[in-house]
Amino acid sequence: MILTVTLNTALDITYRVPSLRPHTSHRVTEVTERPGGKGVNVARVLAALGHEVTVTGFAGGATGRVVREKLAAAPGVVDALVPISGATRRTIAVVDERTGDTTQLNEPGPTVTPTEWSAFQEAYEDLLPSASAVALCGSLPPGVPVGAYAGLVRTARSFAVPVLLDTSGEPLRRGVAARPDVIKPNADELAELTGSYEPLRATQDARRRGAHTVVASLGPEGLLAATPEGHWRATPPTPVRGNPTGAGDAVVAGLLSGLVEHLPWPARLTRATALAAATVRAPVAGEFDRGAYEEFLVRVSVTSAASAA
């Protein structure tokens, strides 16, 4: 199975309102809820692609119960979340039906105790022997040490399990130094890590800092990959209009599935780009449109990119 780690899981709630006007009262016309956090989103896409996938991380409180109930009902995703005493956070996306714009309210998440963090590390070590690959995704909740991902990368490497790291800021900086197999920063995360907004230069710099492969997600411009086997750009056929929520998680799922299927890099990048575009295109945020995915698969262009060195 593929293992995804989400230390800051969430219950993602979407409210539709006719028009959001601050300092007034709104009747919500539609409420949808689903388990969230980057690794959970990645798992959902992997399951939809036919992979066996296990999610771990933390869940607690009433919101954690809802997350687990909904995961139990999700086909193909195995719940290996570690219980904590704090309550799993909610995120609320308020969609303005008039403009289509979204206003996001994110709870800070529970504080994880040292005992809970130790319990997670044990659970992680128990899961790794069954894993064909592991993805470490998203922000760290309060209480988890900033070097957490660096430790989890090293543990995965000690079990010879390929590890993808998708985070930002100091946890990314430290995690990269632990030599993960893949990182997937967006342009801002990559610039924060390397100091450069020039993607070719920045991806190569990130490799020098420790990442074996760097796949930068550049929004509508697609992906730029710096790998030990070469550099590639993957671009969607036309600008894809829609909601970019979850496109980055779809890229991670595409890269991981291609990794465990031993696809060559251009095929992995094609899949990841097509999944991202089909996620932007889908009517529901974070889902991907399977018809669009299959259409994009044959229309993504992958070209060799020159080294900036």
Next chain:
Amino acid sequence: MILTVTLNTALDITYRVPSLRPHTSHRVTEVTERPGGKGVNVARVLAALGHEVTVTGFAGGATGRVVREKLAAAPGVVDALVPISGATRRTIAVVDERTGDTTQLNEPGPTVTPTEWSAFQEAYEDLLPSASAVALCGSLPPGVPVGAYAGLVRTARSFAVPVLLDTSGEPLRRGVAARPDVIKPNADELAELTGSYEPLRATQDARRRGAHTVVASLGPEGLLAATPEGHWRATPPTPVRGNPTGAGDAVVAGLLSGLVEHLPWPARLTRATALAAATVRAPVAGEFDRGAYEEFLVRVSVTSAASAA
């Protein structure tokens, strides 16, 4: 005990954000949750005044579980909520720390099935013999017939239990015709019922429609009561600055507690006005400030009001 009925219970969530800006992402700095819905709020004030109080209505789903857990932890409030299959609604108050303003997002609430509505009516009849008074509070959830309060008023009267009705629109219009002991409309609700924004005229018209006593809550201007024993105005000493959330529920609690203690009307109105002012003054929305309450108790002025007839 005093019985309060909240057919549309809620989990009231308050988010503090540094500044609410539509179509951007916000990190919530503080999350508070408490059981809500008007009758639940009334019960909390009654319990704080030392009364035994039982809450009934509906609770369901994960949010209903949280409401019940929190009620179990609330001193002096007995939970007699009736389980339903739908999920209890959430309300979210987003407080902008820069301006102090609140943006409200209210979920619509679950649909109550005919079987669940019947189960509630049975539970209500089982509770009435132990009740010294009953308050019927708030909006009706989908699935509950619009004449619901009229029926509940008649049932209370058949058990000779004094009944206060605090709702609006068509449920109020129908409820009034069933001859409740007290209604407590605000100026808008009273105008919708009677067609008049002239409070003295409107309260008397509402009495002619069936309410034995009408206590109109007029915001900063206090209360206007039209009773079989006379007409009174109760006014807070000075304009009270703060958050009016829950002031109406505090009025209901003041009136009910005065009723079961057989206080004369001026004393009931003094208590209700002081509680409302102390609720506006309190730092936490919907709570009342006990020191301010005791201070206001001796400073509220109650004067006889001339009849408009």
